[in-house]
Amino acid sequence: MTTRVTVIGIGNEFRHDDGVGPAVIAELQRLALADVTLVATDGEPTRLLDAWEGVELAVVIDAVPGAEPGRVHRLDGDAAAPGGGGTHGLGLADALRLAEVLDRAPQRLVLYAVEAADVEVGPGLSAEVGRAVPVVARAVLSELATAFS
Amino acid sequence: MSDRTLTVSSLARVEGEGALHLVIADGAVQTAALQIYEPPRFFESFLRGRQHTEVADITSRICGICPVAYQTSAWAAVEDACGVAPDTAVGALRRLLYCGEWISSHALHIYLLHAPDFLGYPDAIALARDHRAAVSRGLMLKKAGNAILETVGGRAIHPVNPRVGGFHRAPTAAELARLAEQLRPALDAALETVRWVAGFDFPDLELDHELLAAYDPAGYAIERADHIATGSGARFAPAEFLDHVVEHQVPHSTALHATLDGGRYLTGPLARYSISSALLSPVAQQAAAAAGLGATCRNPFRSVVVRAVEIVQALDEALRIIDGYERPAAPGIEVPPRAGVGHGVSEAPRGLLYHRYELDADGLIRQATIIPPTSQNQAAIEHDLHRIASANLHLDDAALTHLCEQTIRNYDPCISCSTHFLRLTVERR
Numbered sequence: 299m300t301t302r303v304t305v306i307g308i309g310n311e312f313r314h315d316d317g318v319g320p321a322v323i324a325e326l327q328r329l330a331l332a333d334v335t336l337v338a339t340d341g342e343p344t345r346l347l348d349a350w351e352g353v354e355l356a357v358v359i360d361a362v363p364g365a366e367p368g369r370v371h372r373l374d375g376d377a378a379a380p381g382g383g384g385t386h387g388l389g390l391a392d393a394l395r396l397a398e399v400l401d402r403a404p405q406r407l408v409l410y411a412v413e414a415a416d417v418e419v420g421p422g423l424s425a426e427v428g429r430a431v432p433v434v435a436r437a438v439l440s441e442l443a444t445a446f447s
Numbered sequence: 448m449s450d451r452t453l454t455v456s457s458l459a460r461v462e463g464e465g466a467l468h469l470v471i472a473d474g475a476v477q478t479a480a481l482q483i484y485e486p487p488r489f490f491e492s493f494l495r496g497r498q499h500t501e502v503a504d505i506t507s508r509i510c511g512i513c514p515v516a517y518q519t520s521a522w523a524a525v526e527d528a529c530g531v532a533p534d535t536a537v538g539a540l541r542r543l544l545y546c547g548e549w550i551s552s553h554a555l556h557i558y559l560l561h562a563p564d565f566l567g568y569p570d571a572i573a574l575a576r577d578h579r580a581a582v583s584r585g586l587m588l589k590k591a592g593n594a595i596l597e598t599v600g601g602r603a604i605h606p607v608n609p610r611v612g613g614f615h616r617a618p619t620a621a622e623l624a625r626l627a628e629q630l631r632p633a634l635d636a637a638l639e640t641v642r643w644v645a646g647f648d649f650p651d652l653e654l655d656h657e658l659l660a661a662y663d664p665a666g667y668a669i670e671r672a673d674h675i676a677t678g679s680g681a682r683f684a685p686a687e688f689l690d691h692v693v694e695h696q697v698p699h700s701t702a703l704h705a706t707l708d709g710g711r712y713l714t715g716p717l718a719r720y721s722i723s724s725a726l727l728s729p730v731a732q733q734a735a736a737a738a739g740l741g742a743t744c745r746n747p748f749r750s751v752v753v754r755a756v757e758i759v760q761a762l763d764e765a766l767r768i769i770d771g772y773e774r775p776a777a778p779g780i781e782v783p784p785r786a787g788v789g790h791g792v793s794e795a796p797r798g799l800l801y802h803r804y805e806l807d808a809d810g811l812i813r814q815a816t817i818i819p820p821t822s823q824n825q826a827a828i829e830h831d832l833h834r835i836a837s838a839n840l841h842l843d844d845a846a847l848t849h850l851c852e853q854t855i856r857n858y859d860p861c862i863s864c865s866t867h868f869l870r871l872t873v874e875r876r
Contacts, residue, residue, distance in 0.1 A: 340511040342555070392571070
């Protein structure tokens with residue numbers, strides 16, 4: 299059966315709060331969800347294209363700089379691809395636009411952006427961002443429930 | 448137009464975060480500085496006090512683009528310190544894994560980062576609108592490289608299967624046979640890539656930097672070095688690296704600059720090709736000749752052609768290794784600790800990567816030194832910037848800025864991994 303939904307956590311677990319995306323994926327992996335593909339990635343564009351190509355819904359979790367660590371933003375549609383890249387050559391927005399040009403974009407993309415406190419080198423999330431992990435995981439689950447209904 | 452200051456505060460299409468600062472006064476280039484302002488990386492200090500067997504897992508986190516390079520130089524240094532060497536079957540798997548990283552990294556750079564410069568597009572997205580088949584080919588190559596990393600390394604980023612002494616698990620012959628099916632069409636795509644990039648227009652520029660690359664008479668140096676060679680014919684052992692290469696800090700960068708015997712030098716595709724082109728496989732040599740490359744290449748803009756040839760080499764090599772593969776009885780060897788110093792050298796996609804570890808009798812790391820290619824190349828990049836800018840002062844600011852950015856991208860600098868453990872405040876002028 300083709301995958302309908304992919305959840306993608308973008309980040310580097312060795313840059314503290316940048317690892318929030320993979321942390322949410324790890325949380326969801328414990329639930330052994332059926333018909334949902336879970337991907338933790340560094341956000342490199344070709345991996346994003348592979349991860350979301352052909353899916354009806356891609357839910358992406360990423361860290362963003364912000365003044366309120368742990369605050370969660372939900373962005374849908376065009377708002378989910380804000381300008382500005384990550385620390386690599388192409389950011390999420392660029393990857394999405396590239397996918398659109400190549401007809402490899404998901405039908406719908408929802409972004410959960412979590413404001414980060416600390417993205418210096420080192421393992422482990424800050425307390426504020428750590429508390430956001432179950433919050434985002436629950437939000438993703440209700441996102442999936444709506445998509446499957 | 449005599450006094451101008453051009454600043455690109457955040458360079459696009461290079462890995463990591465860097466800035467270029469160019470000062471032109473009285474019709475001459477006064478300063479051409481590649482500024483690196485990502486926070487210093489503390490990996491060398493992280494490593495102190497860790498067990499010698501942990502280096503592969505820790506250093507793979509330094510860079511998401513070239514984790515295998517970091518792992519490889521790390522285990523080479525630790526195995527050197529402990530006086531052990533895995534057998535040739537494990538060595539072949541390591542070479543196969545590293546080929547995956549070359550393919551993946553070079554395909555990303557050629558198609559998504561560098562090609563837009565040559566074809567006059569602002570980015571890969573605009574390029575893909577007009578050159579959809581080409582960009583799709585690049586993504587297919589990238590995926591082939593990732594497939595090697597996943598099959599041999601366990602996963603595509605920060606591979607978990609490699610370890611000091613070899614691997615946790617060796618792939619089965621059947622797994623590699625499936626991988627080969629994906630690599631064969633990729634080799635055709637790689638040859639097409641060489642033809643494609645050979646048709647780009649290249650500004651005339653011959654650089655006179657000294658060149659430095661790992662050398663291995665057994666084949667085009669990738670994952671191991673018999674010795675280190677220079678473009679002018681000198682050679683020395685990995686253990687002598689720090690006798691020749693000296694790092695020093697400069698005010699405008701958190702990455703260290705390096706000199707080779709007191710002078711600026713270049714490592715990376717141009718150095719590798721110029722020193723070892725005779726060791727390329729026949730199919731890669733043919734592709735290089737058809738693309739107009741001679742035995743050496745000193746035009747930094749043509750590095751895109753050399754990278755394409757190196758993808759051919761890596762795919763051909765990967766298929767050759769799979770073809771002769773017999774699953775080793777043991778995926779690796781034990782590496783009992785002993786006190787000593789070890790040196791490790793390999794050819795990261797961007798150039799020579801040197802690691803040195805000092806171990807105590809329990810295998811705890813007393814000192815770690817990591818010298819990545821981008822910091823070695825920084826002086827050469829700035830020298831090129833100075834030359835290019837000086838020769839093109841007639842261009843308006845936008846065109847000159849673009850030319851300088853392209854000059855930097857010629858070296859595919861990986862700024863994330865070149866920033867270095869140094870307490871230094873960044874000076875902005």
